Amino acid sequence: MARELVYTGFMSLDGIVDSPGDVTEGHRSGGWVVRTPFVPEAFSLKADELAETSAVMFGRRSYDLFAPVWPSSEDHAAYKELPKYVVSGSLTEQELVADWGPIAILRSAEDVAELKRGDGGAIFIHGSAELARRLSEADLIDRYNLLVFPVLLGAGKSVFSRADRDQQNLALRESAGYSNGVTKLVYDVVR
Secondary structure, three states: OOOOEEEEEEEEOOOEOOOOOOOOOOOOOOOOOOOOOOOHHHHHHHHHHHHHEEEEEEEHHHHHHHOOOHHHOHHHHHHOOOOEEEEOOOOOHHHOOOOOOOEEEEOOHHHHHHHHHOOOOEEEEEOOHHHHHHHHHOOOOOEEEEEEEOOOOOOOOEOOOOOOOOOOOEEEEEEEEOOOOOEEEEEEEOO
């Protein structure tokens, strides 16, 4: 049985996933998650995910942002010893952080497909909008775990391609709404 590949992320109502905590992408609306009133139960999905995560995956840019912070973050301590995969055509072994458990570099969508065919549990993609979009176009994403925030940004990166393509159907696995307007949506990709 193939491993499940799950994209998990914070998303605006208009589908933007970048700059949830700051302005690193350069558009004026960065930091939109922290400006939404905090309701603990709205983030319970993150704890649920951790229980089923067997590995994490990043694109190069997200790896470069997370690698200096997550290894020493108490909020992310449970990820430290999990296998990590970085999909990059340019990252070298010498650029990998040394204090963050096992890390492997994958070079292509074909490498990701090969990893999925192996044994093990779910692999979660964090951040990495461009990677998730490429893997979705290659029909490698199996599930979307989304926390949709009640904001419209108009600019930024989306996980979803705007290219004309065959329809891809999703099946709602779970949903919930919270008092701060955040909605949890968990979709399985229908094949």
